[in-house]
Amino acid sequence: MKLMRKFILMMGAPGVGKGTYSRMLSKDLKVPELSSGEELRKLPLNEDTVNIKEQMNRGELVDNEFVINLIENRLSRNTYDGGAILDGFPRNLYQAKYFDEKSKLDLVIKINLDEEIIVRKLLGRRVCEDCGKGYNICNIKEGEYDMEPLLPRKVHNKCDDCDGALIERKDDNEETIRQRIVLYNRMTQPLEEFYKSKGRILIFEPKRGLKDYPNLINLVRKEFDI
Numbered sequence: 133m134k135l136m137r138k139f140i141l142m143m144g145a146p147g148v149g150k151g152t153y154s155r156m157l158s159k160d161l162k163v164p165e166l167s168s169g170e171e172l173r174k175l176p177l178n179e180d181t182v183n184i185k186e187q188m189n190r191g192e193l194v195d196n197e198f199v200i201n202l203i204e205n206r207l208s209r210n211t212y213d214g215g216a217i218l219d220g221f222p223r224n225l226y227q228a229k230y231f232d233e234k235s236k237l238d239l240v241i242k243i244n245l246d247e248e249i250i251v252r253k254l255l256g257r258r259v260c261e262d263c264g265k266g267y268n269i270c271n272i273k274e275g276e277y278d279m280e281p282l283l284p285r286k287v288h289n290k291c292d293d294c295d296g297a298l299i300e301r302k303d304d305n306e307e308t309i310r311q312r313i314v315l316y317n318r319m320t321q322p323l324e325e326f327y328k329s330k331g332r333i334l335i336f337e338p339k340r341g342l343k344d345y346p347n348l349i350n351l352v353r354k355e356f357d358i
C-alpha cells in the first residue's frame with residue numbers, strides 16, 4: 133500500500149463513533165489520529181486549565197484560541213509529518229476557516245446517526261481512563277439499527293489495549309449530552325456545507341456499528357485510489 137500523507141477530518145455529532153472509527157482507520161491507513169477532546173482531557177488540571185475543564189464538563193465548546201494553539205502544537209510534532217486523522221477539530225466555522233488557510237483537508241468523513249440513538253449510545257459509553265479507547269455497554273436493536281455492545285474481550289471493565297480501568301466520561305450524562313447535541317447542530321453541523329463547497333466529503337451512516345466499518349474503509353480507499 134502507498135504511504136498516505138493526508139489530513140482527514142472525522143465529523144459528526146458527539147457519540148456517532150468518530151473516535152472509534154478514527155482509531156480503526158488510523159491503523160489501516162497508517163495515519164496517526166489526533167483528537168482535540170482527548171488532548172484537552174489529557175491536560176493536567178491547574179490554574180490555566182481549570183476553566184477549560186469546567187467548560188468541557190458542562191458540554192460547552194472551549195475557547196477557539198486555546199484549542200487552535202493546542203492542535204497546532206501537536207501537529208508540529210514529527211508524528212504528524214505524514215498528516216493526521218482529525219477527530220473533533222475543526223468544530224466550528226472559525227476553526228475551519230483558520231485551519232483551511234494553513235493546511236487543506238484531503239477528505240471529510242461525515243458520520244450520521246439518529247439523535248435518540250446517539251443519546252443511548254453516549255449513556256452506554258465507557259472509556260479507558262488511561263488511553264481513551266472507547267467501549268459501549270448498550271445493545272441497540274431497533275428498525276434498521278443493529279448495534280451490539282462493544283465490550284472488552286480480555287478482562288471485565290479493563291481496556292484490551294492497556295489494561296486501564298473503564299469509566300464514564302463526566303460529560304456523558306443526559307443533560308450535558310443534550311446540550312452538546314444542541315451545540316453541535318448550531319456550531320458544527322454548518323461545516324458540512326462549508327466542506328461540501330470546498331471539495332470532498334463522504335457521508336457514512338453506520339447503522340450496524342462496527343460491522344459497517346468495512347464499508348467505510350472501502351469508501352476511503354476508493355477516494356484515495358489505494
Ligand code: AMP
Nearest residue numbers: 168169188191192193194199220221223
Ligand atoms: P469530544 O471528546 O470530541 O467529545 O470533546 C469533548 C469536549 O472537549 C467538548 O464537549 C468540548 O468541550 C471540548 N472540545 C473538543 N474539541 C473542541 C474544539 N475543536 N473546539 C472547542 N471545544 C472542543
